[in-house]
Amino acid sequence: MATIRKRNGKYQVQVRLQGSAPMSKTFTRLEDAKAWARLTELEAEQIGLPADPRLLAKITVGEMLQRYRDEVVPKKRGAEYETIMVNAMLRHPWAKRSLAHIEGATFAEHRDARLRTVLPCTVKRELAMLQHAFDVAIKDWSIPLRANPIKAISKPGGAKKRDRRLVKGELARLFRTAKQCKGDHMRALILLAIETGMRQGELLAAKWSHINLAARHWFIPLTKNGESRTIPLTRRCVRTLRILKKVAGDAKGVFDLTREAVKCSWRRIIKRSGIEDLNFHDLRHEAISRFFERGLSVPEVSLISGHKDARMLFRYTHMTAAHVLAKLG
Template sequence: MGTITKRLNKSGQVKYTAQIRLRRKGVIVYQESQSFDRKQVARAWMTRREAELAQPGALDSASRKAVPLKNIIARYLEEYERIRPLGKTKRATLCAISETWLGGVLDSELTSQKLVEYAQWRISKEGGGVQAQTVGNDLSHLGAVMGVARPAWGYEVDSVAMSDARKVLRKLGMVSRSRERDRRPSKDELDKLLSCFFELQDRRPSAIHMPKVIAFAIFSTRRQEEITRIRWEDLDEQRQSVLVRDMKNPGQKIGNNVWCHLPDEAWKILQSMPKSGREIFPYCSDSISASFTRTCKFLEIKDLHFHDLRHDGVSRLFEMDWDIPRVASVSGHRDWNSMRRYTHLNGRGDPYKEWTWLGKIIAAPVELGARVPSEADPGLARAVQAKRRPVN
């Protein structure tokens, strides 16, 4: 049962303090108090709280210690990466959110109002003066954390707080989708890139074979992370297709394995790689991105991303008059809206017909160096030999 105590505060005003104490076997297991100006209001609050605490599980929920958002984010990062490494952008964004004032907000206080306030702060000069697209990205990554916080770990996170905040922010024009890119590499830019990378191969034969990676990205339409995950065992020789593991998908990333057709050019590049390990392109995805970005800067090629090669590859297939289902069999897209973002046509016909670089890229030797298991180790040698067997 609760009690109401009348007292005077420092300014001499009358206050009524309603106090609730719950006992189990003579021991106080929970207590809570609140002060009010009127006795009737104090009694109404006490009656309502006693009824709430009588509900199944309510006492455990009320007794739990509140947890700040930064702790929830840290747990998400730790447990997610046990399954698969996070992308650099997502990890950096979540870590940055943890360092802001929002990271100190307790789980039970993470309301739609707090999220709207955070978005307004980010757009302000004090919060970095970012664009609406950046705010949208912040909330998208944070939404992934909030989506699992309650059902997976029992944190008191409002399940509709993010969706409510997004509705408000969209009406205010404070969140938007990322700008659709229409950038494709020109033949002149590819000439410069490939010439530079082949010169690098002459000096450092065991470096990442960027010419093969670049050409494979264009003709296969694969993302850089997907390229580095492809294994020899993932190939289907009869169908000329590859199993793309954990293909990017908004609703399912882990375990979203999709069979994709490989056009002839991509298949020939892939078959030109040495069959000396499990992965066909045993390179680090971040290293590929860094090498591409660094070389573009050196050659003064403006605003070209490695991912633009995928745009180029998908657009090329449409320029060759492939229909949507056939293009989707290569790119892995599931709907036209997603595919449309990658389609920017420059004409009709195959822009890479009789491309002189293709033959040189296919014929180029590859040295994997330390990326290949040592044959001196019997255990690793047996594993390598097993992977060299023909795929059924």
């Protein structure tokens, strides 16, 4: 990797690494030349040499992200959302810059600009995806970047955990407004979210083959934490699912809805109902809080919700203070 040549009474050292720009230095003493060569070779083995700008100049950030979108994203569970995220990033000016002229400061500016329009948790997710894209480019595609530029910048802190509960009358207003949507799928989706505590993605991915109405069990093969779970169904769930089954006919999926369709319908429902500051995911918080209010234990709620760490459920316990007070008398 290192070569030493004697020229004009001095020793010139050159260290080369494929895909990187060569490094060279001249010394008057041979011992100093050998020592620098050993240290530089060691550094090259650990972190690599500076990337060759001629190679990086041929690839833009956008081209790297397009390859990531087409080859890596489809294998991920959040493929639909991440595809939208990558396509949005491709519209930014920095996507047209070559990898030879990209650095952490570029994405620090992007981070600050995004924080003025979206929540910190959204920016954190975007940066995490970008960081993974650069990791894949370096490790799997042998793109000779010396370091991941996203790792060099600070990430925004997570947003405060939401604890939004439905107040009296809001659920009825949701149901009334959801009836105005085409078909009855949104009303059923809201009801099942409240009754089961399932995530929106879990509900939309559900197949009729996963549901045993006679045994009142719903099997969820793929969850956020990577493990499957089986949840019990209330009688209200079973009645709703029987109605959906009659309408579904031979369809394999429980819901013929996409995430984008649910997103648009939810916005219309919230606007027409006059309810403020309510996200669809808040229904999961409402459901889990209601489980505790019904007297279910932490292990029982964990079985339904899929939380692997019981400590994650502690944020729901403050919702039951009134019930505890009633028991104390």
